[in-house]
Amino acid sequence: xxxxVSSAEIxxxxxxxxxxxxxxxxxxxxxxxxxxxxALSIAKEIICEDAALSGKSLADKYSGxxxxxxxxxxxxxxxxxxxxxIKNITLSESSLSxxxxxxxxxxxxxxxxxxxxxxxxxxxxxxxxMDGFNPEIELIRTKTIMEGADICDFRYKRxxx
Numbered sequence: 769x770x771x772x773v774s775s776a777e778i779x780x781x782x783x784x785x786x787x788x789x790x791x792x793x794x795x796x797x798x799x800x801x802x803x804x805x806x807a808l809s810i811a812k813e814i815i816c817e818d819a820a821l822s823g824k825s826l827a828d829k830y831s832g833x834x835x836x837x838x839x840x841x842x843x844x845x846x847x848x849x850x851x852x853x854i855k856n857i858t859l860s861e862s863s864l865s866x867x868x869x870x871x872x873x874x875x876x877x878x879x880x881x882x883x884x885x886x887x888x889x890x891x892x893x894x895x896x897x898m899d900g901f902n903p904e905i906e907l908i909r910t911k912t913i914m915e916g917a918d919i920c921d922f923r924y925k926r927x928x929x
Contacts, residue, residue, distance in 0.1 A: 781851040781872050784890060785880070791889060792882045812888060816896035823900025833902035835864040835924060841901075842866070842922075861926075868920035871913040886914045894922075904928065 778786075791811075799807035826841050827833040839859055847854055853870035877886035891912050898907055904927050911917035 779848050780845050784873060785876050788880050788882060792885050812892060815893060819893035819896035820900035823897040827901050835859060839864055864924040866922050874914045
């Protein structure tokens with residue numbers, strides 16, 4: 769008998785892996801018709817809108833939108849099952865910082881042959897996510913593994929501090 773898999777059992781990484789072939793095919797198809805710049809711009813706008821909705825949804829699910837709630841989401845959703853290796857976590861009332869030293873998302877996009885779209889499909893979501901999660905918290909990140917750096921440097925801070 770087939771076992772049904774609930775959405776609660778699908779990791780964030782698996783969700784992105786399932787979406788990636790179709791989304792990348794659509795972006796590449798649209799790029800052929802309307803040009804790379806326009807297709808990528810439209811895709812980024814839609815992906816960012818979706819990320820903001822995801823931020824609101826997770827704030828609701830976690831019944832909070834504090835930096836501590838955000839850290840729980842990072843650990844329990846984004847990094848679930850070792851998808852991200854996170855080091856140097858520092859949490860205070862006004863800031864959260866950590867480094868990602870290994871990124872399963874980057875590895876998955878490379879394995880899938882769409883490394884060039886990885887930043888658009890995942891990394892750019894991180895900034896827009898905050899608009900829905902808590903617009904009073906900003907993300908400052910200067911480098912990502914997806915774009916060839918050795919780490920992703922996530923630095924969140926409350927805008928009023």
